[in-house]
Amino acid sequence: MRDNDLRSVITVSWPPTPAGHGLRRGTDGLVLAELHGEIDLATAHQLRCWLDSLVALAAPAYVVDLRPVSFVDSTGLNLLLRLRRRVLEGGATFSVLCTPGTRRLLRAHGTLDVFGPTTTWDEPTPV
Numbered sequence: 001m002r003d004n005d006l007r008s009v010i011t012v013s014w015p016p017t018p019a020g021h022g023l024r025r026g027t028d029g030l031v032l033a034e035l036h037g038e039i040d041l042a043t044a045h046q047l048r049c050w051l052d053s054l055v056a057l058a059a060p061a062y063v064v065d066l067r068p069v070s071f072v073d074s075t076g077l078n079l080l081l082r083l084r085r086r087v088l089e090g091g092a093t094f095s096v097l098c099t100p101g102t103r104r105l106l107r108a109h110g111t112l113d114v115f116g117p118t119t120t121w122d123e124p125t126p127v
Helices: 044-055 074-089 100-108
Strands: 006-008 022-026 031-034 037-039 061-065 069-072 093-097
């Protein structure tokens, strides 16, 4: 993934990107969703709609970057689990990038092994 040439997705899509989040797509089809701020009950509805639209891109691989996220609650974790399930059901791969603090959160909630997150692009990603 280090050699991937990611570029901003500039097409208009519905629903619009929730404030602060970013979407990039590599020349090989990889989709990188960079989430920012708080992922919680207050942001869940709009974020769920946006994440659902990402699945519709039918990419071969998805990476969710949680490193810029400041807070995740159980609702946010459920959104990520839902996205992961839908991506894998579609035959694509799913990876998560996160900080050590987010890794501790995932471990505490019993989802660390499910997500298998990495902290940098240099680490191998799950298939």
